[in-house]
Amino acid sequence: MTTKAEQYEDVRKQIASVIxxxxxxxxxxxxxxxxxxxxxxxxxxxxxxxEVDPNQPDMLVVGPYQGTMGCLRIPFGKGVCGAAAATGETQLVEDVHAFPGHIACDSRSNSEIVVPVLDAAGKLAAVLDIDSTEFGAFNVEDQAGLEAICGDLLTIA
Structure with missing residues (x-):
């Protein structure tokens, strides 16, 4: 059985190979x-x-995703995604209902991790948002794996 860290390394390699x-x-x-x-x-x-909207640099707009309908726009500083965009730091939230200003795009979401994605110049380009119906679904192991993947996305050739 593979560990979560091994799964992240495997998917990181897959993504890098495809892109x-x-x-x-x-x-x-x-x-x-x-x-x-x-x-x-x-x-x-x-x-x-x-993704950061180039016409409104303090606004996120939904980009590519898998899942149910997402919110279309999220201002910097609002909700978990907006907090990650405003601070430039990963947000690891065990219970989104306890997060101040949480935006409920889908009421079935109970925990969330949001990771900033920087472009090659080191500027915020997007945030990776992952929601789970489980409470406490993400931990520091998820954070490390996702931060490594996000670090590659717009910087590797």
Whole structure:
């Protein structure tokens, strides 16, 4: 049986292999959301990206994702995704209902992890948002694996 760390390393390699040479940010993010959902299944109830809107740099807009309908726009500083965008730090939330200002895009979500995605210049381009119907579904092992993947997404050639 493989460990969670091994699963993250495996999916990281898969994503890197598929996106190598791909210049489309949409294709890169779509690939990552698909492969993460495939690897972790239903534990990753909603898996996708909110991208920084180039016309409104303090606003996130839904990007490629796997799952139920997502919120279309999230302002920086609002909810878990907005907090990650505003602080530039991963948000690991065991119970989203206790998170101040949580945005309930789908009421079945109970825990969430949101990881900033930086472009090659080190500027925030998006956040990876993963929701689970389970409380406390994510831990520091998930954080480390997802941060490594997000570190590669827009920086590897």
């Amino acid at each position: 190598a040479g791909e210049t489309s940010r949409t294709a890169r993010l779509a690939t990552a959301s698909c492969l993460l959902r495939e690897m972790f299944g239903e534990r990753f109830f909603w898996t996708g990206f909110y």
